[in-house]
Amino acid sequence: MPYKFTFDLSKVPRFFFTELATVSHQKGVHKAVFKTTHDLIVKFKIQEATGLNLADAMILLEDLVDLQAINLTERKRFLETERRVLFLPHCSRKFMDNRCKAIFEPSIPTYICDHCSDDCLVNKADAQARSKGYDVYIVPGGSCIPKILKNNNYQGVVGIACGEEMKMMSHLLPIINVRGQAIPLIKNGCANTVFNLETLDKVL
Numbered sequence: 001m002p003y004k005f006t007f008d009l010s011k012v013p014r015f016f017f018t019e020l021a022t023v024s025h026q027k028g029v030h031k032a033v034f035k036t037t038h039d040l041i042v043k044f045k046i047q048e049a050t051g052l053n054l055a056d057a058m059i060l061l062e063d064l065v066d067l068q069a070i071n072l073t074e075r076k077r078f079l080e081t082e083r084r085v086l087f088l089p090h091c092s093r094k095f096m097d098n099r100c101k102a103i104f105e106p107s108i109p110t111y112i113c114d115h116c117s118d119d120c121l122v123n124k125a126d127a128q129a130r131s132k133g134y135d136v137y138i139v140p141g142g143s144c145i146p147k148i149l150k151n152n153n154y155q156g157v158v159g160i161a162c163g164e165e166m167k168m169m170s171h172l173l174p175i176i177n178v179r180g181q182a183i184p185l186i187k188n189g190c191a192n193t194v195f196n197l198e199t200l201d202k203v204l
Ligand code: SF4
Pocket: 093, 094, 095, 099, 100, 101, 102, 112, 113, 114, 115, 116, 117, 118, 120, 121, 122, 123
């Protein structure tokens, strides 16, 4: 399910994400970080940078903090897994129309990248993950993920999507005994979305 608002954190200084990680670590210990999240919004002028109102900015940052806290909790168990998969969002492809040469395989369902554009984020992430032994799916939505996990006995999963989608998945994974790491999109909107490749490299 997408957020009811659009956001773009891609121009926010990298230091913001370092502080976000620190707050997330604190949340793993203390749980309540409402004031700190609010302070981050003010300090990095998130409302001005993104055009979000305070309520939406709070939802977004709380989700980012929650996901990072879950990542930290799950990290050790994730690193112990052997059979791993990366789920990429179809909305981060360079093209959403027939200029994208990926083949859609409806039986899975997934797009299979044809590597038509060197500067396509999905293409780069696909290559990055496969070089580290991951299987890769470029999925049209989150609802197909449980079936793919079950059919292939994956033990570890890295997922990239917007925060709301990732939160739903983070509740499901422990139930089916799969260890996950989440990478939230830093620009949403369901087309031309953006995630950070450096973050992906670290997580993989
Ligand atoms: S590089 Fe792959 S995902 Fe990107 S536009 Fe081309 S075929 Fe589609």
